[in-house]
Amino acid sequence: MILSFPNMGSNRIAFKTLFEQLDIKVVLPDPTNREAIKIGVKHSPEFVCFPFKATLGDFVSAIKKGADTLVMAVDCGPCRFGFYGAVQERLLHDMGYKDVNVIPLDQADLLEFKWVKTLQEVSGKRDLFAYSKFVKAVIFFLKKAKLLSDIQTAEGLFRAYERNQGDTTEVYKTVISKLDQANTLKELRSFKNLIKEDFNKIDIDRTRTPLRVAIFGEIHISLEPFVNVDIRRKLGEMGVEIHQNLSLWDWVSHKFHLNFHRKWLEHLSHPYVPMDIGGECQWVLGEYIDRAQTGFDASCHIYPFTCMPEVTARTIITNKLKKIYDLPIIFFSFDDQSGTEGMRTRLEAFYDLMDSRRKHKLGKEKILN
Known part of the structure; x- marks a missing residue:
């Protein structure tokens, strides 16, 4: 058995270690690239989430390197993410990769320890x-x-x-x-x-004294630099200090019920979204409120095109929260058509507006003092 899994930025080295420590041979797909995206787009349903297409392309890359067993995280709830593994396996079989198995890694609640059964299955060790x-x-x-x-x-x-x-x-x-x-x-x-x-x-x-900007949004888009057009680096090279709580560790500790910061964000967002509706909706709203209360200059919400939970979060921020907290925010929805130059132009304009806003606020404070 040769095992692989989709890319999620540099976090793939943590998953690589997890399986190699179980004496499983691992091959990594090529870093997500334009060719992988093309393959994913070609064989995926048109309006499915962008991460579905990107990870399908990663799977094909891994199969071409010899992988015959693929691991895909799944979740329960209203988000389409829960269907990724089953649908991708069927699509891969339709593409001619009949002998490939996609094993779902259940991470709905890690304290239920269903993931131990998955590790037993892929390692073949049950003693x-x-x-x-x-x-x-x-x-x-x-x-x-x-x-x-x-x-x-x-x-x-x-970088700032x-x-x-x-x-x-x-x-x-x-x-x-x-x-x-x-x-x-x-x-x-x-x-x-x-x-x-x-x-x-x-x-x-x-x-x-760089501008401080918070980045938040859907986890795969936030952590995979190719699909978000390396937005962290681009903002950083403009002289912006980037703050991003979302990480693999942030998510795993949350699923082990040890992430008290996420519980705080859930508390902040509860009046607007009292339950988990999928994606990062609850925590995006909490992040926006928290960053506004702690004096950030702006925020950036990034998510896949057609992602329903993230679009819901964007709507609530635009129609409700922005009027209350007045924290500037820019939204980026990513799909296979996303390009560098259009995003760079928007980021440069946003930077100029943030900078002018801070200078205006500082000018007012000097007058008052």
């Missing part, structure tokens, strides 16, 4: 001694997920202060490569110090 391997694999996975979140945070902050454009991107790639190669608990325990050391080598200008 008592296998549980120590499962525990070790999960610990490695969680540690790498947390470290990936720390790296994401550092990248979003340092770098003197030489591109330094942060190079350090980010180097640190991610080192994390991929770290395969002992001793290395992982000390890796946070390595992150600090490498990022502190960047030549930064501490006199800058």
Whole structure:
């Protein structure tokens, strides 16, 4: 058996470690690219979510490298994400890949431990001694997920202060490569110090006062740079400090009922959406309110074209919350037609408006003082 799974930015190295620790041979699909998107679009229903098309293209890439078993996370609830695995398996069979199996990884509630059965199925190990391997694999996975979140945070902050454009991107790639190669608990325990050391080598200008922007939205769009046209890097290179809570670690800790920040966001959004309606709708609303209350300059909501929960969140922000909290926000919906230049033009205009707004507010404060 050769196993694979779809891309989700750098987070794929955490999943790679999870399965390799169970002695499963893993092949990674090529990083998501235009060819994968074309394949996904060609063989998917027209109005299905964009992540469905992107991950289907990733699966084909993995199959061409020899994968015969594919793992796809699924969830329960009103979101179409719950149907991805079953529909993608049928489409792959229709495309001629008859011997490929798609195994659903249930992550609706990780405390129900249905995912243990999935790990047993893919590893073929069900004896008592296998549980120590499962525990070790999960610990490695969680540690790498947390470290990936720390790296994401550092990248979003340092890029706004770098003197030489591109330094942060190079350090980010180097640190991610080192994390991929770290395969002992001793290395992982000390890796946070390595992150600090490498990022502190960047030549930064501490006199800058960059705009602070929060990014939130659907998880696959937020974490896969190819499908979001690398929006974090583009904003950072404009001199914007990026804050993004959403990460693999953020999601997994939430599913283990240990993410109290998400519970706070649910509390904030409860008057507008009192239940989980799929996607990140609840938490997007909570993020918008929280960032407005903590003095951010603006926010950016990114999501797949036709994603119903995210469109619902956008509507509530536009029609209700923006009038209450007055936090500037820009919306980007992504599909296979999304291009770089149109987005860059919108981001540049948004940056100018944010900058003018802050200068106007500072001018008012000086007059009052």
